[in-house]
Amino acid sequence: MLITDNSVKAAGAADSKIVTRHYNAFGQHMKDLYHTQVYKVNVDAGFTCPNRDGTVATGGCIYCNNDSFRPVACTSAHSVRKQIEKGIPYLKTRYGAGKFIVYFQPYTNTYAKVETLEKLYLEALDHPDVVGLAIGTRPDCVDEEKIALLEGLAKDNFILVEYGLQSIYDKTLNFINRGHPYECFQKALAMTAGRGIRIGAHLILGFPTETRDEMLSMAGEMSGLPVEFLKVHQLQVVKGTALADIYAANPFPMFGYQEWIEMLADFLELLSPDIVLQRLFAAAPDSILIAPVWNKTRSELLRDLDDYMDRRGSYQGRLRI
Numbered sequence: 001m002l003i004t005d006n007s008v009k010a011a012g013a014a015d016s017k018i019v020t021r022h023y024n025a026f027g028q029h030m031k032d033l034y035h036t037q038v039y040k041v042n043v044d045a046g047f048t049c050p051n052r053d054g055t056v057a058t059g060g061c062i063y064c065n066n067d068s069f070r071p072v073a074c075t076s077a078h079s080v081r082k083q084i085e086k087g088i089p090y091l092k093t094r095y096g097a098g099k100f101i102v103y104f105q106p107y108t109n110t111y112a113k114v115e116t117l118e119k120l121y122l123e124a125l126d127h128p129d130v131v132g133l134a135i136g137t138r139p140d141c142v143d144e145e146k147i148a149l150l151e152g153l154a155k156d157n158f159i160l161v162e163y164g165l166q167s168i169y170d171k172t173l174n175f176i177n178r179g180h181p182y183e184c185f186q187k188a189l190a191m192t193a194g195r196g197i198r199i200g201a202h203l204i205l206g207f208p209t210e211t212r213d214e215m216l217s218m219a220g221e222m223s224g225l226p227v228e229f230l231k232v233h234q235l236q237v238v239k240g241t242a243l244a245d246i247y248a249a250n251p252f253p254m255f256g257y258q259e260w261i262e263m264l265a266d267f268l269e270l271l272s273p274d275i276v277l278q279r280l281f282a283a284a285p286d287s288i289l290i291a292p293v294w295n296k297t298r299s300e301l302l303r304d305l306d307d308y309m310d311r312r313g314s315y316q317g318r319l320r321i
């Protein structure tokens with residue numbers, strides 16, 4: 001079975017080409033919901049992270065360099081409103097986007113008093129083209145009061161909480177200095193589920209603490225949880241991180257390009273077809289990326305993944321029992 005209603009527009013140069021995908025992709029999911037292209041507009045609301053400021057730890061996660069996933073235009077020097085007003089016209093012109101999700105991305109975006117969060121979230125929602133929020137955070141940075149705030153906002157808006165998890169294995173969470181065990185994620189999920197809030201999870205595959213089979217097992221684990229959205233991507237070593245020092249001292253195997261395509265196909269076959277994929281690979285800027293270096297664009301990776309899955313007769317959930 002191919003997920004035939006899951007054709008999405010390829011990005012960049014291939015904008016006009018319709019590509020059939022073999023998995024439940026975020027772009028199409030949002031288009032189905034809102035009947036127009038929905039894009040994320042990234043904002044930096046000036047949050048910090050308890051894994052960096054000493055509340056949980058000071059070093060942060062060993063792979064973390066926020067510059068590797070923050071667009072240049074996204075800076076807390078401007079108010080949330082100003083960042084949105086600057087980002088939306090560009091996305092409309094460049095991609096023909098019709099509606100927008102405001103993405104609170106860098107650091108930990110529920111790490112403040114609930115009154116502060118409410119003000120920032122309402123500021124973001126107060127734009128006629130904004131239909132909701134995506135909020136990236138840690139599972140140890142939510143509580144009943146914050147979830148109740150999100151529950152209230154979710155009555156009239158698309159509210160997605162993206163919990164950084166990275167791995168279901170405590171041995172890996174310890175290795176990466178994540179500062180919380182897997183159980184913490186499970187508790188956050190239990191608090192969030194069934195309240196109208198969309199739940200996302202973020203996984204990284206490729207840590208040297210895990211076997212390939214252990215990485216693949218995470219697909220089954222996510223499928224048994226109230227996770228609706230998933231980001232999964234290859235581990236990248238970037239400059240200015242503890243992982244870069246570890247890698248320099250003792251290089252470990254990383255995913256090659258074709259290996260990653262095959263890994264994704266295997267992972268997707270084991271994943272529930274109901275889970276919406278938000279990201280399938282990481283793309284740190286060339287200026288800070290150490291490994292693995294693939295020199296592939298987003299469009300190339302998505303096309304190669306589709307071609308590979310097509311040849312293999314592969315689709316999301318194929319091996320799900």
Ligand code: SF4
Pocket residue numbers: 049050051052059060061064065106107108138164
């Ligand atoms: S990855 Fe997220 S949780 Fe970890 S140190 Fe960076 S901002 Fe904090």
